[in-house]
Amino acid sequence: MKLSYWEIKSWFTNVDYTIVGSGIVGLNCALQLKQRFPKANILVLEKGILPQGASTKNAGFACFGSLSEILDDLKIHSECEVFSLVKKRVDGLQLLRQTLGDANINYKQFGGFELFTKADSELFEDCLSKKESINNLLKPIFKDEVYSLKSNIFNFKNIQNQYIFNQFEGQIDTGKMMKSLLQKALSRDIKILNNVTVKAFLEDNNSVKIKTKLFEFSTSKLLIATNGFASQLLNEHVKPARAQVLITKPIKNLQIKGTFHLDKGYYYFRNIDDRILLGGGRNLDFKAEETTELKQTELIQNKLEALLKITILPETPFDIDYRWSGIMGVGKQKKAIVKQLSNHVFCGVRLGGMGVAIGSLVGKELSDLV
């Protein structure tokens, strides 16, 4: 496609920073750069009509790890590493709330609940026996006990009679969060172009030439925030991981309130607008879910529906309203990759299942690299 003189002059000349990806990381990175360099010409390129990876698809848990997840992390990370992972998530959530304001993301701290299946008595016992030591490990961050025991107040079926409750866990309205973030970026004169797929880039002494599906241009610095799609442009160890979700139609007198982690975190659900949003099931077929295709499978959707019927809403009739999927970026290590790749190219990718929590901070760290 040939660009006009006007298009070249107004959008693609003297571009200081080009960011690929308009998810939480890309937009936060753009906002931070604008704050530091108010006169900078910042361009965000996004392949979807909306952000199209995970940031507009997620479950909106403002969480930093369930007890079993933290114990699991301790098997491959040191105590110090796990402490700093949790701290990053907490700081990231604080930054998100500061940047956008609680009303604009509909932040509610209803608490988080970890549910254990009947088959998981051993894991449940293990969590109970280590609860105190994890509370102590996290005391410097929260100054209070994070995990406590609660009885099955919501009457879920086929689970252990008690949950592990996390008083500090919250939830947000993901759509509101991304709308506010986009509005904020646009109001700061950050240019966002949708339907533009970056295919390749080539660096010379002073700039980076960017090749998109339709046109080419040059930028002084390139920042890549493409998370689950990172390996399409970069040589980094990031695997795509699809996560599938469904949401019910509104349910009269729905009493369930909070964010819930079930079966070692393989499933998660929450209340939102008198509905239940439920996701997970990647463990049913990890290989098939290692994809960037935004599709749903019968295997996982049927399992999610069965969980609603058998465990979550056993006595309440419900209908499914929507089903969708999103793409995460994962790796062996839980830590995000935030680094300079060459003189003018940087990346902030591999956010795993915690990008609501760490996305703002990773965006800031990425911007701090330039």
Ligand SMILES: Cc1cc2nc3c(=O)[nH]c(=O)nc-3n(C[C@H](O)[C@H](O)[C@H](O)COP(=O)(O)OP(=O)(O)OC[C@H]3O[C@@H](n4cnc5c(N)ncnc54)[C@H](O)[C@@H]3O)c2cc1C
């Ligand atoms: C179903 C689901 C549920 C989740 N639930 C939670 C949760 O409850 N709590 C939590 O903390 N985290 C959750 N996550 C994870 C969280 O959503 C992500 O970690 C976070 O959104 C990642 O943000 P990002 O900006 O790095 O990536 P993304 O939001 O994926 O943004 C990357 C963007 O780059 C664009 N892009 C990719 N390649 C190109 C290219 N070549 N050219 C142009 N644009 C490109 C993509 O279209 C995309 O919009 C969930 C994820 C999913 C999928």
